[in-house]
Amino acid sequence: TVLVVDFGAQYAQLIARRVREARVYSEIVPSTMPVSEMLAKNPKAIILSGGPSSVYEEGAPRLDRALFEAGVPVFGMCYGFQLMAITLGGTVDNTGAREYGRTPLHVSRAGSTLFEGTPTEQSVWMSHGDACSAAPAGFTVTASTAVVPVAAFEDDERRLYGVQYHPEVLHSTHGQQILEHFLYRGAGLAPTWTTHNVVDEQVALIKEQVGDKRAICGLSGGVDSAVAAALVARAVGDQLTCVYVDHGLMRKGETEQVEKDFVAATGVKLKVVDAEERFLTALKGVSDPEEKRKIIGREFIRVFEQAQAEIIADEGPAVEFLVQGTLYPDVVESGGGTGTANIKSHHNVGGLPEDLEFQLVEPLRKLFKDEVRMVGQELGLPEEIVQRQPFPGPGLGIRIVGEVTKERLDLLREADAIAREELTAAGLDREIWQCPVVLLADVRSVGVQGDGRTYGHPVVLRPVSSEDAMTADWSRLPYEVLAKISTRITNEVREVNRVVLDVTSKPPGTIEWE
Numbered sequence: 001t002v003l004v005v006d007f008g009a010q011y012a013q014l015i016a017r018r019v020r021e022a023r024v025y026s027e028i029v030p031s032t033m034p035v036s037e038m039l040a041k042n043p044k045a046i047i048l049s050g051g052p053s054s055v056y057e058e059g060a061p062r063l064d065r066a067l068f069e070a071g072v073p074v075f076g077m078c079y080g081f082q083l084m085a086i087t088l089g090g091t092v093d094n095t096g097a098r099e100y101g102r103t104p105l106h107v108s109r110a111g112s113t114l115f116e117g118t119p120t121e122q123s124v125w126m127s128h129g130d131a132c133s134a135a136p137a138g139f140t141v142t143a144s145t146a147v148v149p150v151a152a153f154e155d156d157e158r159r160l161y162g163v164q165y166h167p168e169v170l171h172s173t174h175g176q177q178i179l180e181h182f183l184y185r186g187a188g189l190a191p192t193w194t195t196h197n198v199v200d201e202q203v204a205l206i207k208e209q210v211g212d213k214r215a216i217c218g219l220s221g222g223v224d225s226a227v228a229a230a231l232v233a234r235a236v237g238d239q240l241t242c243v244y245v246d247h248g249l250m251r252k253g254e255t256e257q258v259e260k261d262f263v264a265a266t267g268v269k270l271k272v273v274d275a276e277e278r279f280l281t282a283l284k285g286v287s288d289p290e291e292k293r294k295i296i297g298r299e300f301i302r303v304f305e306q307a308q309a310e311i312i313a314d315e316g317p318a319v320e321f322l323v324q325g326t327l328y329p330d331v332v333e334s335g336g337g338t339g340t341a342n343i344k345s346h347h348n349v350g351g352l353p354e355d356l357e358f359q360l361v362e363p364l365r366k367l368f369k370d371e372v373r374m375v376g377q378e379l380g381l382p383e384e385i386v387q388r389q390p391f392p393g394p395g396l397g398i399r400i401v402g403e404v405t406k407e408r409l410d411l412l413r414e415a416d417a418i419a420r421e422e423l424t425a426a427g428l429d430r431e432i433w434q435c436p437v438v439l440l441a442d443v444r445s446v447g448v449q450g451d452g453r454t455y456g457h458p459v460v461l462r463p464v465s466s467e468d469a470m471t472a473d474w475s476r477l478p479y480e481v482l483a484k485i486s487t488r489i490t491n492e493v494r495e496v497n498r499v500v501l502d503v504t505s506k507p508p509g510t511i512e513w514e
């Protein structure tokens with residue numbers, strides 16, 4: 001394991017992902033963890049992340065020098081680099097000279113462990129106020145910028161390395177290469193970690209955890225729950241029952257994908273609850289977005305619990321486990337934890353105990369999203385499910401601006417299917433993060449379709465690119481693709497007479513309209 005010490009902000013997750021892209025397993029630990037505890041994990045290497053603090057701020061995170069004396073290779077980045085510098089006796093000045101964004105880096109030792117095979121001049125991503133002016137004894141300075149005399153230092157003897165910039169972000173042109181040089185050359189690690197091992201390992205763990213008991217899993221149609229369920233099904237077969245609540249707010253073909261393709265690929269036992277009527281009734285007359293979310297969430301839990309109760313009634317009290325598709329970023333963000341949490345499920349269904357306690361099975365808690373997709377692929381899940389773009393739990397319910405009705409949902413489903421089809425045909429699925437299609441049901445627009453004047457509704461295309469949905473930019477789709485989508489939607493979906501493009505980044509706009 002490579003430990004990524006998290007000094008705050010979102011850098012640590014990105015670094016951990018990049019390390020795994022280099023096929024070395026990594027885990028994130030908080031910078032508040034005592035060094036003895038970090039070393040007890042027997043790390044093969046340690047990476048110190050960047051962070052929002054200045055090393056001179058009062059209360060800024062520090063590091064015990066013992067970390068650098070344990071013989072474990074260490075790579076410091078940005079804040080981690082500066083901390084390494086001052087901890088080992090170098091000089092970091094509060095120069096006031098800030099560097100932010102894309103910065104030219106001059107490599108002074110082209111053949112060094114970190115920079116071997118990369119150009120002497122490269123572009124890196126900087127974000128700092130303080131600057132290292134003298135490296136600690138024993139280090140060789142290997143790169144600089146116009147503002148920072150020491151932008152990288154290396155000590156092959158002690159296997160300690162550092163760079164002032166952020167090699168983990170894509171704007172640092174040779175960042176991944178430099179990270180790999182640290183891992184392979186500096187720390188002597190081999191690129192052996194794959195999601196292939198994850199399947200075998202998780203199947204064994206799930207078998208052990210579930211034993212001869214039974215488990216339930218709620219399928220949302222999304223990647224995470226599908227892969228989690230597929231893993232558990234591989235481990236314990238029909239001791240698992242999946243529940244799929246069809247709330248009528250899914251996109252075209254998605255429910256069928258779960259009912260047919262997912263079941264065919266996994267052989268899983270599936271209980272489908274057709275709850276469209278119930279959701280539509282509950283949503284009648286509601287146009288406030290938060291109100292919609294609350295209603296959909298509430299109804300969902302009720303329907304799911306009822307299904308759960310029926311399964312327990314059928315299968316007896318051996319149902320002890322609930323499968324969830326929790327991912328590593330959720331685990332890191334909620335402060336770690338050991339996966340032993342119990343969740344309570346409240347019942348008001350006749351004959352069953354008031355509170356039922358389940359143990360969680362979370363086979364994806366160590367994985368990032370792209371790794372979950374790889375595991376899904378290895379488990380033979382259909383491409384449409386594995387590569388599915390993010391889709392909000394409340395579904396199309398929050399993509400109709402105005403009241404949600406069956407007619408409007410059907411309209412939106414058609415328009416959305418056309419947009420998806422054309423984006424796929426143009427080979428743009430990997431480039432865009434997601435492309436909500438939004439029906440402005442409360443807005444009407446005049447048009448001329450066929451021979452006559454129409455008074456219909458506009459739909460909005462909202463294609464965005466993003467790494468994590470926290471920030472996003474609108475995707476610059478080719479005009480021909482936009483034209484094709486627009487023509488098809490206005491031709492094929494009679495009630496829509498206008499297609500508009502959302503050109504807002506996030507922030508200030510969110511990805512969804514509601």
Ligand code: XMP
Pocket residue numbers: 293390391392393394434469506509510511512513514
């Ligand atoms: P926003 O609109 O906040 O969306 O920029 C960020 C990401 O989250 C998804 N999203 C949701 N997912 N329940 C969900 O499960 C929700 O209520 C919800 N709202 C937004 C959205 O699709 C995007 O990927």
